[in-house]
Amino acid sequence: MIEGILVEGLVYSLMVLGVFITFRILNFPDLTVDGSFPLGAAIMAVMITQGSSLWLGLAISFLGGLLAGIVTALIHNKLKVPNLLAGILTMTMLWSINIRVLGNRANLPLLRQTTVLTHVRNMAAGVMSNAVALLIFFLAVTLIAKLLVDVFFRTDLGLTMGAMGNNEQMVIATGANPETLKLIGVGLSNALVALSGAFVAQYQGFADVNLGQGIIIAGLASVMIGEFLVRSNRIWVLTSRAVVGSILYRGIMYLGRYYGYFINLTPNDLKLITGLLIIVCLVVTQIRTDKPKALVTVPGAAGDKLPQSGSGETIPAAGPPSATATATESGSVGRAP
């Protein structure tokens, strides 16, 4: 059970990293995810059934996601459409495209096909159990992806993207074109999401056009849960907590699925739970930002046990609601140096 939750959390954590990049770093709420996730799954499944190289399959899934993100960014940039609508447009169009990719089918099973995971299991055979092998494999994949994201956002390009999510005017002032940055950022985010979809398809043993339904909400919930853990402005902490958030989210969903029947919950209620989870997260962050100091003394407040690491020197970078940032800013303006 615990391995299952961990593996599932790690498989989806690539998607959560993608959602984190758009929602928190670029400040570009991107709903393309609901389409690019099954796109990655569909591409991978088709390439596997056609016997292509698995590496190639992963690469094409990655590129597919990249392209989907670029389409969204282009619609937003060129037609001056709000980013939410641009994402919904691409997501809707991707539904049809995904069915085309799957060969005019809604799903494609991968039973008895050789997937990346088959190789992992074969390599681990006799040394460790399947579950542990998968856990180690996905841990490695997630770590590599996370480290690459960390390094990317330490580069000049990545830093500029971070600044854009915070202050687009400043990025324009540096002579960089925000449109280009959005193209790259949203593209990379969806590439990660599609890669996650490719792994999920192999892990679950099928690709389905509805695999992406509500995935954006799951990703957002994971990001928000992670944000309760630590406050920081360091990118490696931010990505780490996104990964941990993904695992915690899967854990909560697992509890809902297996113990929910005690209170008459069915798997159909999971979306409701996810939605409520996000609302609770929003409410708690609201309370935290309203009375940041009272938190420690208010008994039973959700933030009680949370480590307030370096509260004096860092504010939650790209913190949950923008209220955090504005509160700090207005507080500091006009204070003598």
Added chain:
Amino acid sequence: MIRLESVSKVFNPGTVNENTALRNVSLSVREGDFITIIGSNGAGKSTLLNLVSGTFTPSAGKVFVNQADVTRHPEYKRARYIGRIFQNPLLGTASNMSLEDNMTITYRKGFKGPRISLNHAMRAFFKERLEQLDMGLEDRLKDNVGLLSGGQRQALTLLMMVLSQPELILLDEHTAALDPKNAQIVLDLTMRFVGQYKLTTMMVTHNMLHAIHYGNRLLMMDKGEIILDVEGEEKTTLTVDKLVQKFHEIRRRTFESDEVLLSETE
């Protein structure tokens, strides 16, 4: 260096909200000029800067930079040689990033690729430059900019802009949102940097004393037109009274604006 050729800017043309912000304005800014611009609200000062920076494209007329027609160039392209500071200190820096990250981004102009340029040498360089501000910021490289005061942020914005070596800087009432003490600090820094780096400057201000005291050239605007352009000896002998008098002669009405009147008494 910068030349505006009979530019006009009309907002919401053809609607009931039609508003002519600039009317057939021509202006030539020479290299090394320090131009102060005054005028009451709605006179077109900010619109003038926005046309130079490329935030707006003019409804009519052309903008030239070093003889090249840049009328259609987007703002981010012009930003490579034009630095700008706004009234709002929050607009120049990214509040949820550290000082060093902010400086890394703004240090060089243009699109930056995926390479890491923030290293020890760079940090030392930033530190040394921050010391010039004399605000103790050199010890806070890792702090988020959001923790700085408005005055500190505006001073940092100024420093970051100067480091990127612009040819022309546009100051849009950049001290107006600060308390008097910080406003003076930032203004002094501005003058120091302008002299040190020989920057061509256009400064919008509501403060007539500042407009008279600083710079080598003064523009007075009213209702979308430049009604007065003085420089040289004529400028050095200007006083607030003379300026108000001049406005009256040209426009045949009293020069009234709460901000301007208030700032006279400062």
